[in-house]
Amino acid sequence: xxxxxxxxxxxxxxxxxxxxxxxxxxxxxxxxxxxxxxxxxxxxxxxxxxxxxxxxxxxxxxxxxxxxxxxxxxxxxxxxxxxxxxxxxxxxxxxxxxxxxxxxxxxxxxxxxxxxxxxxxxxxxxxxxxxxxxxxxxxxxxxxxxxxxxxxxxxxxxxxxxxxxxxxxxxxxxxxxxxxxxxxxxxxxxxxxxxxxxxxxxxxxxxxxxxxxxxxxxxxxxxxxxxxxxxxx
Amino acid sequence: xxxxxxxxxxxxxxxxxxxxxxxxxxxxxxxxxxxxxxxxxxxxxxxxxxxxxxxxxxxxxxxxxxxxxxxxxxxxxxxxxxxxxxxxxxxxxxxxxxxxxxxxxxxxxxxxxxxxxxxxxxxxxxxxxxxxxxxxxxxxxxxxxxxxxxxxxxxxxxxxxxxxxxxxxxxxxxxxxxxxxxxxxxxxxxxxxxxxxxxxxxxxxxxxxxxxxxxxxxxxxxxxxxxxx
Numbered sequence: 001x002x003x004x005x006x007x008x009x010x011x012x013x014x015x016x017x018x019x020x021x022x023x024x025x026x027x028x029x030x031x032x033x034x035x036x037x038x039x040x041x042x043x044x045x046x047x048x049x050x051x052x053x054x055x056x057x058x059x060x061x062x063x064x065x066x067x068x069x070x071x072x073x074x075x076x077x078x079x080x081x082x083x084x085x086x087x088x089x090x091x092x093x094x095x096x097x098x099x100x101x102x103x104x105x106x107x108x109x110x111x112x113x114x115x116x117x118x119x120x121x122x123x124x125x126x127x128x129x130x131x132x133x134x135x136x137x138x139x140x141x142x143x144x145x146x147x148x149x150x151x152x153x154x155x156x157x158x159x160x161x162x163x164x165x166x167x168x169x170x171x172x173x174x175x176x177x178x179x180x181x182x183x184x185x186x187x188x189x190x191x192x193x194x195x196x197x198x199x200x201x202x203x204x205x206x207x208x209x210x211x212x213x214x215x216x217x218x219x220x221x222x223x224x225x226x227x228x229x230x231x232x233x
Numbered sequence: 234x235x236x237x238x239x240x241x242x243x244x245x246x247x248x249x250x251x252x253x254x255x256x257x258x259x260x261x262x263x264x265x266x267x268x269x270x271x272x273x274x275x276x277x278x279x280x281x282x283x284x285x286x287x288x289x290x291x292x293x294x295x296x297x298x299x300x301x302x303x304x305x306x307x308x309x310x311x312x313x314x315x316x317x318x319x320x321x322x323x324x325x326x327x328x329x330x331x332x333x334x335x336x337x338x339x340x341x342x343x344x345x346x347x348x349x350x351x352x353x354x355x356x357x358x359x360x361x362x363x364x365x366x367x368x369x370x371x372x373x374x375x376x377x378x379x380x381x382x383x384x385x386x387x388x389x390x391x392x393x394x395x396x397x398x399x400x401x402x403x404x405x406x407x408x409x410x411x412x413x414x415x416x417x418x419x420x421x422x423x424x425x426x427x428x429x430x431x432x433x434x435x436x437x438x439x440x441x442x443x444x445x446x447x448x449x450x451x452x453x454x455x456x457x458x459x460x461x462x
Contacts, residue, residue, distance in 0.1 A: 004309050006346020010269040028378050038439045040378060044385020045435035046428075048393040051386070053424050055394065061413050068424075077428060089382045096257070097363055097387075098240060099354030100305045102347070103257075104264045170320050170336075192414075196421030197428070205429050 002101030003108050012165025017107025023115040024088050030081030034210065046078050047089040058193060066189055071117025072147035073194045076139065079210035080122035087114040108161065112154045121150035125211055136206045136215050144195035151187035155179045240302060240358040248292035248360045253369025260357050267349050272342040281349050285356065294359045299352060306351050316340040363387045393431055400427065
């Protein structure tokens with residue numbers, strides 16, 4: 001999934017590098033609000049988690065399998081700013097220590113998967129969350145829609161970049177349709193897995209899910225009469 | 234072998250000893266040059282490959298070690314193969330198929346540039362210790378928060394992937410094999426558990442750092458001292 005060197009020309013690569021640097025700069029400020037002084041260890045461990053998660057193969061059938069990209073998942077679990085930082089660090093480590101994704105394409109990859117993947121994911125999540133009942137259980141479906149839309153959004157952005165600074169003259173409309181179509185399929189898988197993962201964390205530790213925090217806090221202490229116990233006595 | 238060191242080919246060559254920040258800058262400059270090279274300059278690509286071959290030779294990285302890692306490029310080979318069939322321009326016949334001539338040239342250039350990029354990146358990864366790389370990035374003025382997050386990731390990569398491996402052993406030993414999408418909920422729950430474990434580990438690490446007098450900023454040079462074991 002990582003864009004390698006040479007797919008986009010030098011000016012486009014440098015331009016996306018500048019966009020990525022500006023975005024990550026904003027994220028560095030924003031993350032302090034989400035995680036206060038614990039940012040470094042927590043974001044580091046969550047980045048490691050995302051990296052490990054991408055190694056889990058989800059069998060699709062007929063011998064093929066896919067893996068999670070994790071942009072929308074990171075946004076739902078740790079918030080948009082920390083999510084961008086986490087994906088950025090994963091891409092940096094993959095690019096520099098694993099030669100996965102070109103060094104000149106690092107800015108492009110951070111822009112596509114970090115800024116757009118996490119950003120679109122978070123905005124969609126917040127929009128869907130506001131439409132659903134104010135319960136922690138609403139986070140999983142909201143995260144699913146976020147994942148479903150953020151993957152084709154990143155693919156569409158890549159097609160746009162390729163049309164501007166790509167190495168080949170391609171029929172833009174046809175390629176856009178093919179890329180978005182294919183990534184909607186990937187997005188469906190991403191949506192199902194993201195919803196299942198977020199659902200499982202919300203069920204056990206809703207306090208750890210950033211997107212669920214306003215809903216968890218909204219719950220007030222209540223006294224419930226245990227009727228079954230009363231009947232038995 | 235641990236995840237973080239999978240690509241490392243330890244050695245004591247001038248390439249290994251070269252400070253990491255110079256290597257990263259060199260790689261970036263080299264790749265920008267490659268990316269900016271026009272498609273038709275075929276001899277230039279031969280020259281680039283020769284330069285890389287010399288560096289790999291001096292570093293004494295086993296070529297097989299690099300070749301085996303080049304599979305990361307595969308998805309883009311597919312993209313390059315499709316390109317001549319969808320691109321605009323004059324059609325030419327190759328092996329009985331009508332393809333776009335500019336598309337063919339673009340696909341060839343794309344493959345050449347991407348291959349050089351992967352090979353150069355693998356050479357950096359094979360000759361640079363992860364903690365040297367972090368020190369190098371710090372010297373290159375990467376925001377210190379970003380370097381700190383990266384250093385935690387490098388340090389705990391093996392711990393977290395081992396956590397994941399143990400979960401898989403636990404699943405397998407209970408007879409679970411993921412075969413189709415109906416098994417996704419089990420895998421997803423294990424990922425959910427991994428998130429909780431990783432996040433809580435992060436909280437414990439933070440408390441451990443506080444108890445050792447951490448003030449919110451990494452003391453200079455500590456990252457290298459600590460990783461020297």
